Amino acid sequence: MGLRRTWISDVRRHIGERILLKGWVHTVRAIGKLVFIVLRDRTGFVQTKLKGQKELAIQLQEEAALKLIGTVIPDPRAPDGVEVDIEELKILSAPVEPPPLQINRPLGVIGMRLETALNHRTLSLRHPEIGSVFKVRAELIWAFREFLRSQGFLEVQTPKIVAAGTEGGTALFPVQYFERTAYLAQSPQFYKQMLVGAGYERVYEVGPVYRAEEHNTARHLNEYISLDYEMGFIDDFREITQLETELLRFMFEHIQRACPKELELYKIEMPKVPKEIPHLKLSEAAAILKERYNKLVDGDLDPEGEKLLCEYAKKELGSEFVFVTHYPKAKRPMYAMPNEEDPALTNSFDLLYKGLEITTGGQRIHQYDMLVEGIESRGLNPKDFEFYLEIFKYGMPPHGGLAIGAERLTAQLLNLSNVREASFFPRDRTRLVP
RNA sequence: GGGGGUGUAGUGUAGCGGCCUAACACGCUGCCCUGUCAAGGCAGAGAGCGCGGGUUCAAAUCCCGUCAUCCCCGCCA
Numbered sequence: 001m002g003l004r005r006t007w008i009s010d011v012r013r014h015i016g017e018r019i020l021l022k023g024w025v026h027t028v029r030a031i032g033k034l035v036f037i038v039l040r041d042r043t044g045f046v047q048t049k050l051k052g053q054k055e056l057a058i059q060l061q062e063e064a065a066l067k068l069i070g071t072v073i074p075d076p077r078a079p080d081g082v083e084v085d086i087e088e089l090k091i092l093s094a095p096v097e098p099p100p101l102q103i104n105r106p107l108g109v110i111g112m113r114l115e116t117a118l119n120h121r122t123l124s125l126r127h128p129e130i131g132s133v134f135k136v137r138a139e140l141i142w143a144f145r146e147f148l149r150s151q152g153f154l155e156v157q158t159p160k161i162v163a164a165g166t167e168g169g170t171a172l173f174p175v176q177y178f179e180r181t182a183y184l185a186q187s188p189q190f191y192k193q194m195l196v197g198a199g200y201e202r203v204y205e206v207g208p209v210y211r212a213e214e215h216n217t218a219r220h221l222n223e224y225i226s227l228d229y230e231m232g233f234i235d236d237f238r239e240i241t242q243l244e245t246e247l248l249r250f251m252f253e254h255i256q257r258a259c260p261k262e263l264e265l266y267k268i269e270m271p272k273v274p275k276e277i278p279h280l281k282l283s284e285a286a287a288i289l290k291e292r293y294n295k296l297v298d299g300d301l302d303p304e305g306e307k308l309l310c311e312y313a314k315k316e317l318g319s320e321f322v323f324v325t326h327y328p329k330a331k332r333p334m335y336a337m338p339n340e341e342d343p344a345l346t347n348s349f350d351l352l353y354k355g356l357e358i359t360t361g362g363q364r365i366h367q368y369d370m371l372v373e374g375i376e377s378r379g380l381n382p383k384d385f386e387f388y389l390e391i392f393k394y395g396m397p398p399h400g401g402l403a404i405g406a407e408r409l410t411a412q413l414l415n416l417s418n419v420r421e422a423s424f425f426p427r428d429r430t431r432l433v434p
Numbered sequence: 435g436g437g438g439g440u441g442u443a444g445u446g447u448a449g450c451g452g453c454c455u456a457a458c459a460c461g462c463u464g465c466c467c468u469g470u471c472a473a474g475g476c477a478g479a480g481a482g483c484g485c486g487g488g489u490u491c492a493a494a495u496c497c498c499g500u501c502a503u504c505c506c507c508g509c510c511a
Contacts, residue, residue: 031474032467047471062461077469098462100444105472110460111446115503171509187511214435215509224511302507350511360511405511419511430503 003069009043012082014072021046021084022067022092024126027104028060035060037086038079038104039068040128048084056089062104063126065093103127114418121425121434132262133422136255137410141206143254144227144404147247153202153229158191160184160208164384171212173222184210187403190388192230193335193364196399197391204229206406216429218418219303219356221407223427230401237337237347237363240400241279241323244351244359248321249273255413266414271320278317279349281326285309300331307355325349334374337363337400347400354412361402368392 003020011019023041030036035050035057048070050057060066070084101117102110103126117124125131145155161175162185172183188205195203209226234240255263256270263270280288285305286297293308301309301324313322326345329338336346348362365371371392372382382389410422420426425434 027471029470029473030467031470034468034470036470036473038471049469051468075469077471079471098444100461102445102461105460109446109472113446113504116445209511211510213509215507216504217507217509218505220510226511300509357511403511408511 005067007043008039008041008046011046011072011084012080015074015082016072018069018071018087019084020067020069021048023065025060025062025064025066028057028062030057036083039066039084040126046080046082046084047078048086050086050089053089059091059094061095061098063095063099063123064091066091099123101127114420118420118426118431119434125424129265130421132259132265133410133414133416134424136259136262136414137406137422139255139258140251140410140413141225141227141406143251144247145204145206146254147250148202148204148229151202151243153204153231154195154200156188156192156195156200156203156205157207158185158188158195158205160210163387171214173210173212186211187226188228189333189335189403192228192401193399194388194391196230196232196401197394197396201232201397202229214429218420219408219411221419221423221426221428224408224419224423225406227404227406227409228401230399232397232399234363234398234400237325237349237361237400238279240361240363240402241277241325241349241351244361244402244404245273245275245277248277252413262414268414273321274319277321277323277351278313278319279323279325280309280313282324282328283326285324288312300327303355306352306357310352310355313352320354322352323349324352332362334378334380335364335371337365349402351402351404353409354415356408356412358408358412359402359404361400363398363400366392366396366398368396 003018005022006014006019008021008023021039021041023039026038026040026045028035028037033052033054037048037050037060038045039048048068066089068086068089070086072082073085074082100120101112101123103123107127107129112124117130125134149155161177161182163182172186174181174183187209188207192203192205205228207226208223210223212222213220231240231243252270252273285301289295289297289305289308292312295305295308297305309322309324310320313319325348326339327348329336329344329346332346332348336348339345339347346362350357351359365374368389371389375382375385407419407422410416411419416422420428
């Protein structure tokens with residue numbers, strides 16, 4: 001076999017030629033002495049045809065890895081108008097037992113419980129519908145990087161093993177760090193701020209974060225990928241939401257171009273990201289919910305409130321996205337910048353998309369004294385934060401930023417019912433393998 | 435952490451006190467078929483109903499415990 005491999009997506013450019021294909025057996029259908037093998041590689045599917053070779057045909061099992069040489073023949077009877085007449089076929093690796101999942105039929109037909117899919121994750125990822133999720137996710141992350149890079153942001157990586165678990169808000173995973181206890185980072189928050197102050201002004205990070213919450217819901221993971229950015233020298237927190245608006249538009253337009261097959265598979269109508277995503281103050285949102293839906297909001301929006309508010313935004317404001325702003329100080333971390341007009345509120349926001357919170361962000365406190373005060377007011381000791389506070393003593397610019405949950409964004413875009421579906425190997429309350 | 439639900443062949447489900455020595459579909463095995471594409475036909479194999487205990491003449495079906503899992507809430511991305 002001296003031929004170079006042809007990717008399946010390129011097969012139709014080789015009509016009449018002998019080509020070498022490699023891939024997995026997606027389906028085998030034997031009709032008398034004719035055997036149709038749909039071969040699958042990372043680029044797609046093609047029907048191949050084996051004639052009269054019964055001994056070989058009998059060994060073909062679904063999901064076997066094989067390579068073959070054949071001629072590309074146009075034939076209107078073939079699924080895509082072309083098929084490959086097999087001349088030589090070699091099974092590289094045959095399954096030792098029938099796979100526990102069927103990956104060659106639509107999920108809607110076979111049904112596959114999430115638990116089953118996750119228990120056999122590497123196999124379920126071979127399923128075209130399941131695998132497509134990660135194509136979309138990868139392109140979203142690519143576009144996140146590409147857009148921010150174009151806006152002068154520097155990609156950074158910050159420690160995932162950290163000393164103090166005192167940012168608050170969530171439980172942390174302790175790890176044994178030689179003779180001390182360290183923690184897995186719940187976010188890159190402190191470090192991205194520190195790097196803004198370190199002179200880079202604009203930084204972003206794509207990396208894992210860890211939350212030890214014992215929640216067990218369709219929207220939580222204990223390890224997820226956080227898409228963070230932080231920017232300096234801002235005048236107003238709206239610069240952050242405006243940039244996110246442009247970022248999301250770029251990301252979604254990129255998906256439209258890069259993932260047509262996946263969008264078709266999931267029957268997704270890509271949302272238009274409006275020029276301005278509506279901003280509602282939390283108090284305004286609460287008033288709307290009370291007035292329109294007779295829904296009382298106590299403090300923060302609950303999941304039902306988020307859903308209703310998104311319904312409202314879609315109907316009345318023509319947007320699938322809505323920023324909820326001006327959260328009370330008590331609901332936000334100690335570094336959240338108080339609002340100038342009402343110091344009980346903060347210049348912070350969440351972004352809701354199709355009924356789910358996908359972003360939290362805001363302006364941060366940049367004044368050293370105010371930050372120390374904020375730390376103390378939470379009953380924490382500024383001494384424990386010296387590593388963080390240092391740069392605030394030496395000309396920290398006004399700044400802010402946000403974090404997007406990569407799995408949540410992907411899941412919402414594709415209308416997945418559980419974030420776990422947007423994680424290759426999800427870590428949840430009970431799952432540590434695969 | 436609180437509340438609710440579910441556990442039946444490899445997979446997805448039905449059965450919810452006796453008709454169940456457990457059913458259907460897909461997958462699997464064998465045979466037939468030269469145009470299949472959720473292929474078709476024929477013939478098979480495969481679970482004793484999560485686990486432990488109890489009630490009953492009788493339990494997959496009811497009760498208790500236990501484990502697993504799912505959903506909702508709190509909290510969050």
